[in-house]
Amino acid sequence: MTSEQRPVLKHELARIAQAEAQGLLAYAQAQASFGPVTAVFSGAALPVNIATLAPDRPPTAEELRATASFFKSQGVQASVQAFSNVDTETLAALAGAGFVLTQVLHVYLHPLQPLPQLSPLTVQDAAPELWADVASSAFGPGSKAIMRVNAELPHITRVMAWLDDQPAGVGLMGTELGVAMFFSGATLPQQRNRGVQSALLAARLHLAARQGAEFASVCVTPGSDSERNIRRAGFVQCGARLRFEKTQPGN
Numbered sequence: 001m002t003s004e005q006r007p008v009l010k011h012e013l014a015r016i017a018q019a020e021a022q023g024l025l026a027y028a029q030a031q032a033s034f035g036p037v038t039a040v041f042s043g044a045a046l047p048v049n050i051a052t053l054a055p056d057r058p059p060t061a062e063e064l065r066a067t068a069s070f071f072k073s074q075g076v077q078a079s080v081q082a083f084s085n086v087d088t089e090t091l092a093a094l095a096g097a098g099f100v101l102t103q104v105l106h107v108y109l110h111p112l113q114p115l116p117q118l119s120p121l122t123v124q125d126a127a128p129e130l131w132a133d134v135a136s137s138a139f140g141p142g143s144k145a146i147m148r149v150n151a152e153l154p155h156i157t158r159v160m161a162w163l164d165d166q167p168a169g170v171g172l173m174g175t176e177l178g179v180a181m182f183f184s185g186a187t188l189p190q191q192r193n194r195g196v197q198s199a200l201l202a203a204r205l206h207l208a209a210r211q212g213a214e215f216a217s218v219c220v221t222p223g224s225d226s227e228r229n230i231r232r233a234g235f236v237q238c239g240a241r242l243r244f245e246k247t248q249p250g251n
Contacts, residue, residue, distance in 0.1 A: 012109055013239040014055060016217045017083045019179035020241075021052035024081075026153050026174075032070045034063040041074045045145050049076040050243070058089035061096035068097065068246045078246040083107065084239040094244050103243035105219040106227060108235035112180075112209040112216065116234060119199030126160035126170070128152050134160060134167045138186035150184050157211075159203055161187075161196045169196035173204045173216075180208030182218040185226070197226070201233045 025031070027042035036054035043049075051067050053059060059067075064080065071078035080099055082090065084107075126134070128151040135147040150172055151158060157173040169187035173180055182204055187196040208216050219241050220226040 012215065013083055013085050013107060015177060016107060016109070016179055016181075016238070017052075017085075018055065019176040019181060019217070020081070021054075022176040023174050023181060024048065024050065024052060027149065030074065032067075034066040034070075035059055037063050037067050037080070039067050039070045041071065041076065042149075043145075044075055046149060047146060049074070050079045050081050052081050053086075053090065058087055059093050061093045064093055064097035064099065068099075071246075080244045082242045082244065084242065086242065098246050098248035099244040100247050101242060102245045102247075104222065105241045105243075106222050106237055107239045107241050108218050108220065108227075108230050109238050110205060110216045110230075110233070110235045112205060112213060115205055115209055116202045118202050118206060119195060121168075121195060121199040122162040123159050123199050123203035124162075126158050126167075128158070130167070131158045131160060131170055134188065135170045135184060135186060138170060138188050139184075147184065157204070157207055159200055159207070161199050161203075163191055163194060163196070166191075168194070169200055171197075171200040171204060173207060175208065175211055175213050178212075178214040180204070180211070180213035180216040182216055185218075197229045198233060201230065205233075 024040050027048045028040045029043055030041040032039050036057055037051050037059050039051040041049050068078035132148045132151040136144040159171045160167055161169045168191035171185035172183050185197060185200055205216055218230055220230060
């Protein structure tokens with residue numbers, strides 16, 4: 001990416017934060033708002049019970065305590081999602097309400113011009129049932145419930161890569177506010193190191209452009225194989241996604 005092509009990363013990170021908050025609403029079995037905080041409960045067995053923050057103002061510690069009470073009433077851990085552009089007032093409110101940082105993921109983006117060359121591997125749509133079965137095999141034990149939900153999300157784009165006439169890997173893409181969000185990308189253990197993720201990334205970039213997105217984003221674990229894959233594919237880090245959980249009583 002040249003200096004002329006490089007986006008204003010701070011502004012794009014804010015766009016990604018808003019797009020992810022919008023996308024999380026699709027999981028909601030129950031939700032509640034406390035000032036700028038929107039809490040989403042998706043089910044006790046799913047890992048997407050989380051609150052997001054609107055950009056208009058920082059939350060108060062009282063609003064975050066109310067958020068924690070909502071999650072407690074649903075029988076799940078209270079969690080709040082923020083990004084590395086979070087302001088000091090929000091951090092102070094989180095600390096005051098007893099939330100601590102428990103996870104950091106790196107956030108990357110990719111412009112949709114120019115597009116990378118497509119892989120010779122076959123990448124195509126897949127039925128929700130087949131996609132979920134392959135995804136849960138790729139991600140491993142404990143992933144079946146969330147993969148079945150992900151495969152049936154509204155307006156989702158499912159992709160599956162094939163090798164030797166067999167499923168090899170999967171990925172998803174959801175678009176909100178002009179941001180094509182890539183997630184649930186994984187390769188079956190026996191098919192790793194054969195270019196599957198590169199093929200899935202390139203295919204989704206082309207699909208994102210066709211669907212009218214402005215850029216693509218993805219969140220990955222720092223130092224992981226996934227991070228190395230997306231860097232090779234031309235993604236540029238624009239910040240970090242932060243997860244805070246209530247583990248202390250608070251003030």
